[in-house]
Amino acid sequence: MRRLAKQTRDDAYGSKRDYQDLHRVRSVRISPGATPENRVTFTSEAVVGVEGLSIASFGAYIAAEAPIELTAHLSCGATTLDAVFNLSVDFTRVGHAFLTDERGPIYVDLSWFGPYALNMWGLDIGPAAIPDGLTPRDVLAGAGRSIVPETYYLDHGTALNADLEPSTTSTVTEEGDWLDLKKCSYCGRLLPVDMKKPGSLAFHKHNAKRTLHQNECRACKKWRINDNFNPSRTVDQHHESSVITRERRIFLQESSILQEIKKRTGEGLKSQVWERFGRRCFNCRRSLSLNQVQLDHTRPLAYLWPIDEHATCLCAECNNNKKDRFPVDYYSDSQLRDLSHICGLPYENLIEKRVNLEQLDKIIGDIAKYAATWEPRTFFSIARKVEEIHPDVKLGELLWQESPELYDDLHARAAAVRMMVDD
Known part of the structure; x- marks a missing residue:
């Protein structure tokens, strides 16, 4: 019954995505x-x-x-x-x-x-x-x-x-x-x-x-x-790492915005936004330490908007309450005008509900790649958000037209995850 196994260790991060099999x-x-x-x-x-x-x-x-x-x-x-x-x-x-x-x-x-x-x-x-x-x-x-x-x-x-x-x-x-x-x-x-x-x-x-x-x-x-x-990472580096992980999962590429901001200013985005908002939560006005700051995308990541220099400084409670809502669905009109002044986004952008069309075009143009790489719930969540704003854009139907096999596989993977959780 004994099986000998050679003990080896390799500090390199695995390149193959078989570690979720x-x-x-x-x-x-x-x-x-x-x-x-x-x-x-x-x-x-x-x-x-x-x-x-x-x-x-x-x-x-x-x-x-x-x-x-x-x-x-x-x-x-x-x-x-x-x-x-x-x-x-x-x-x-x-x-x-x-x-x-x-x-x-x-x-x-x-x-x-x-x-x-x-x-x-x-x-x-x-x-x-x-x-x-x-x-x-x-x-x-x-x-x-x-x-x-x-x-x-x-x-x-x-x-x-x-x-x-x-x-x-x-x-x-x-x-x-x-x-x-x-x-x-x-x-x-x-x-x-x-x-x-x-x-x-x-x-x-x-x-x-x-x-x-x-x-x-x-x-x-x-x-x-x-x-x-x-121990050696700054608050900005911790934040950048988490942002990169989230956005890589959706956009399938590294965040270039964070590096561009750091090159221009020498500071991380979190520190800059914290200072810009007077070291306070924009919504409840509570004073925050840098460790307490949670950066909100302002325009929701759920609608394909990456983090950028227009981010909002929020406390954890307000950030959790806002979730993936558009600014116009969360803030009062006077807050929206103040937010426009502080973050630099025009008031007209803050009151509209819009999907990032540039990123949507990338997804539609290579939908098989995104469907094969995304987790099923990511695909279906984004598909619902897109259809909410653009009822004529149905990512599921586009995937089926491109690859019925991938479409079936996506639904099978979603069903398998539901069964694992239910069991």
Whole structure:
């Protein structure tokens, strides 16, 4: 039952968009023994202590037939460590580790009481792979159970990547529950997701993604993105990153406006707009720190208007209330005249309800490309917004005329996402 897997790490961001594909797999089932106390022991051929101080680690994703306590006894030579995990009928992340300079194999002994079977996926044991720039102590100090076991960079792409010891009292069969795997866009590992409870396993939740999960696993999100970039990024850089991500998803190109503004002025757009609006929310007039500012597109992104120098400074509450409404549907006439004076958009532009025709023409001119790249709900949302202003422009019909196959695929993907959420 053991399958050997080569452990590799690659810090380059994945270029192929296969990290939102799901791979259906079946876990192994560990049946209880004849006595109330159940025990299963695994070991790995991987040896720790080869290069001095290292992390002996294990990790798995386990579900039980009923809520139980699982005790994990991790050992290497004379060094041992116990941990207790509360399991439920849903798959739970399980893992633990300790520093050691002993050289030898690692053993994991799992025990629980009661006539309950376990469903297990991705059990792996071995020395943890340390992200570049970190020490073993850094990983142990910053891991916590929120990113265990992903943070040890073990291989969780197979049901069992460890050897079953003869002392085991339980029976292991290939008849466990089904679950889904998704590829991390950074480390390339196939790791589990729970479509019934998005965000509960190896990836954080992300409603805008096709699988309802982020592209990168929890560990890569922490060690390779947040901890590497966030401390050194300014408020403007954080804002630019989020804007670029949103607009790339819709316009399928990088935002050139943000870079042009920075080249002309040397400051980021968020700082400029904040100063232009007197460091206050335009709508409620509350004083704001730069961290509290939320830039509104003024003309809604939902109607294909990108962010630009005419953005409005709002607080979080006002920005959430405005959502994708046109200025004329949210502000009073006197506010619209003040907004025109501050942001530089003519009053006539602020009172009209209009789709960005330049961007709409690009979409219509290459509708197959947009339909194949967009998430289904993005396509249907934009199609509704466009038809609301231009009843004669029906993106769905245009796509069907261009490619009936893509049209059918778009509806099939939308139905699949609805089924995942409903289940």
